[in-house]
Amino acid sequence: MTIRWFDEATQLLTRRVARGTSRRGFLGGLGTLLAGAGATTLLPVFRGGAFAQSSAGLQESGDPNSCEYWRHCAIDGFLCGCCGGTSSSCPPGTVRSDITWIGTCRNPTDGKDYVISYNDCCGKSNCGRCVCQRDQGDTPLYRPQSSNDLNWCSGSQADMPYHCSLSVVIGVKE
Amino acid sequence: MFKRSLRHLLCGLWLFAGAASALADFVPEQARVEVLGDHREQRWFWIWGSNAPNMVDGRAYLFDDQGRNLGQLSTGIWSNGLQLAHSRDELYATEIYFSRGVRGQRSDVVTVYDARTLSPKREIAIPAKRMTALISTGLSVLSDDERFLLVLNFTPAQSISVVDLENSRFVTEVPIPGCASIYPAGPRDFYAICGNGGFFHLRLDEQGQVALQQRTPPAFDPLQDLLLTTGVRDGDTWYFVSQHNRAYALDMSADGVRPRKQWSLLSDQERADGWGIAGNHGVALHRQSGRLYVLMHKDKPENYQKPGTEVWVFDVATQQRVSRLPLKEQSTAIGVSQGAQPRLYSLDWMVPMPSLFTLWVYLTEGEAGLTPLLRQGVNLYDADSGEHLRSVGDIPLGFLNVVMPW
Numbered sequence: 001m002t003i004r005w006f007d008e009a010t011q012l013l014t015r016r017v018a019r020g021t022s023r024r025g026f027l028g029g030l031g032t033l034l035a036g037a038g039a040t041t042l043l044p045v046f047r048g049g050a051f052a053q054s055s056a057g058l059q060e061s062g063d064p065n066s067c068e069y070w071r072h073c074a075i076d077g078f079l080c081g082c083c084g085g086t087s088s089s090c091p092p093g094t095v096r097s098d099i100t101w102i103g104t105c106r107n108p109t110d111g112k113d114y115v116i117s118y119n120d121c122c123g124k125s126n127c128g129r130c131v132c133q134r135d136q137g138d139t140p141l142y143r144p145q146s147s148n149d150l151n152w153c154s155g156s157q158a159d160m161p162y163h164c165s166l167s168v169v170i171g172v173k174e
Numbered sequence: 175m176f177k178r179s180l181r182h183l184l185c186g187l188w189l190f191a192g193a194a195s196a197l198a199d200f201v202p203e204q205a206r207v208e209v210l211g212d213h214r215e216q217r218w219f220w221i222w223g224s225n226a227p228n229m230v231d232g233r234a235y236l237f238d239d240q241g242r243n244l245g246q247l248s249t250g251i252w253s254n255g256l257q258l259a260h261s262r263d264e265l266y267a268t269e270i271y272f273s274r275g276v277r278g279q280r281s282d283v284v285t286v287y288d289a290r291t292l293s294p295k296r297e298i299a300i301p302a303k304r305m306t307a308l309i310s311t312g313l314s315v316l317s318d319d320e321r322f323l324l325v326l327n328f329t330p331a332q333s334i335s336v337v338d339l340e341n342s343r344f345v346t347e348v349p350i351p352g353c354a355s356i357y358p359a360g361p362r363d364f365y366a367i368c369g370n371g372g373f374f375h376l377r378l379d380e381q382g383q384v385a386l387q388q389r390t391p392p393a394f395d396p397l398q399d400l401l402l403t404t405g406v407r408d409g410d411t412w413y414f415v416s417q418h419n420r421a422y423a424l425d426m427s428a429d430g431v432r433p434r435k436q437w438s439l440l441s442d443q444e445r446a447d448g449w450g451i452a453g454n455h456g457v458a459l460h461r462q463s464g465r466l467y468v469l470m471h472k473d474k475p476e477n478y479q480k481p482g483t484e485v486w487v488f489d490v491a492t493q494q495r496v497s498r499l500p501l502k503e504q505s506t507a508i509g510v511s512q513g514a515q516p517r518l519y520s521l522d523w524m525v526p527m528p529s530l531f532t533l534w535v536y537l538t539e540g541e542a543g544l545t546p547l548l549r550q551g552v553n554l555y556d557a558d559s560g561e562h563l564r565s566v567g568d569i570p571l572g573f574l575n576v577v578m579p580w
Contacts, residue, residue, distance in 0.1 A: 142353060151252060159280055162229065
């Protein structure tokens, strides 16, 4: 799912307040955008395997409930880790979506690019906590496989009520 | 003694007469319900959006040119806004409801609202498949003669539901695999934009059944640049902007899709400086003057949907920029009224506090401290000069991202 959100608007607001203190390079952003574009060849298919246990051997650091956490580079929604779940598990009583949008994010700990499945958790009203919007590699609705503007609870067992979003590491770009 | 009694009597009579007079003048108020006048030529405007984090309670708000709130529609869970009829005093909302709020039986309906009472007139049941997405352009569209309403579905199979508004009935469902947002191109022709850069051409017959369906050759290369779905229209020509900051003019008619022209919104220097498109619905068109309004900001390319700080105005005939209009607040959506002396509407995010307070909160608590303070508002500008006219604040929280002149 996706919600254009407060913290992103806050980013811009605070950018105005503290102008020039946090802007990254244009080329850097373009590079990550291009990296994300590589993921568009994947289709929105059943990714139940994405809910396996945490990937063995994956080295990562940081706060998973921070929007800046590396896995969230193409997310748009409420972070499930702030709603009773984790970045790879849905909160109690919700239903995971089986179809997803995907992104490609660079893990700063090992410098590798990983394919991230942004499954939604469904069946309850919006969590409303830890809203996060980042659009690396985001595409319009007519290329849904990498669009975070869509409600990916559509078609889930709980139908379309959206609660929060996961960032599940499902592959590594060799 | 007698005199004194007489005086008391007269005094009492005077008081009684006065009280009776006062009672006679008093007219008790009667509680009533407002009814709107004709919305045409009034410069009224609507705002709507997902209403997150309370998406079950979708809303659209109506304001007049002075910023007075005239009324509201409640439009179900994960609203995709309104379709505003011109030939009838009606509004249409494609709504989703569950019998138990967020669970139970799902029902999707097209609700027909009276444009003067803002009350529902009737409902038309449609398949429970409506797409729910945050960019609402093209998700539900009217045919040019306003006979049919087309609704985009996503289950994730992609299809279109055809609704006959004249006979209040669902007609048929048309699969459109690989395609999404819909653009009307005449009374019976429509185009849906597809993942390969082509369009799906759908033509209906007089009963709303499929008369023709075919795919056009690609009109753009989606591996090089992606058109945003927020197109604006003048006759047969639709204008789009792209993720790589270009404008595209596409002619869409019963005869097909014909790319007419495209141009860069940026100079090389502006591109190097980080300028780019912004906002959720950041494109508007003033048809009479042929001016295309595009919301812009300086940011990373991946932040192309983040709020904008300026509106750049382009002459679509010459493809030249004619002005840059700085905005008072961070804007997520713009709209422009038609006719003489057009208004530019900007739907904004803001912290309704003095700048020093905002800075202090940011320095002491960071962004997390400011997030709960963010509010939305609307600013009105003269669309020709960019002069700021007025602000509308105190809009209930709910991630609104469309402003639509009525």
